[in-house]
């Protein structure tokens with residue numbers, strides 16, 4: 751009687767040798783994987799940390815100083831009177847605020863920012879909070895609807911620049927109480 755493992759349930763195991771070409775491909779894969787592993791870990795720069803670093807570099811080139819945190823010790827705007835900050839702030843205002851506050855800040859959907867009336871306070875500290883956090887529906891006072899937060903889209907540096915521009919145009923915006 752032959753080996754019972756060679757036939758089971760009518761299925762016969764032929765035990766033929768693997769074709770030559772298949773063995774060479776198999777051996778080739780083993781040799782290739784060894785060379786590849788040594789190259790990948792030892793010589794290439796295809797690792798995820800290099801890839802990540804390259805992406806960060808690209809991002810920072812595209813958005814320089816995007817979310818640089820500017821610290822203020824007493825709540826007053828560190829960019830007050832800084833000419834460079836004021837002109838950058840004006841440009842930022844033209845991009846992010848005009849749709850609601852008008853090209854000169856005199857109001858459209860949002861209220862006039864150039865007059866003496868302040869619904870949410872008139873100090874750097876209060877305006878910083880207003881622009882960074884926005885005004886939620888429950889906190890609106892003018893009946894004109896809410897204002898979006900800008901802490902993620904602009905960040906502290908750009909917000910202080912916009913406020914420096916506002917302060918240069920409206921003396922009613924005080925550095926502190």
Ligand code: HEC
Pocket residue numbers: 843846847848849850851859860861863867868869870871877880881885889890891892893894895896897898900912
């Ligand atoms: C989608 C429209 C919209 C955008 C964009 C917007 N605002 Fe406003 N903003 C409003 C509205 C509406 C109010 C008034 C909310 C209320 O009724 O209390 C307001 C209120 C304010 C106030 C408070 C005014 C006060 O009298 O106390 C300041 C300061 C202000 N916005 C600054 C900005 C700045 C700076 C930007 C750009 C970075 C900006 N806003 C972008 C709609 C907007």
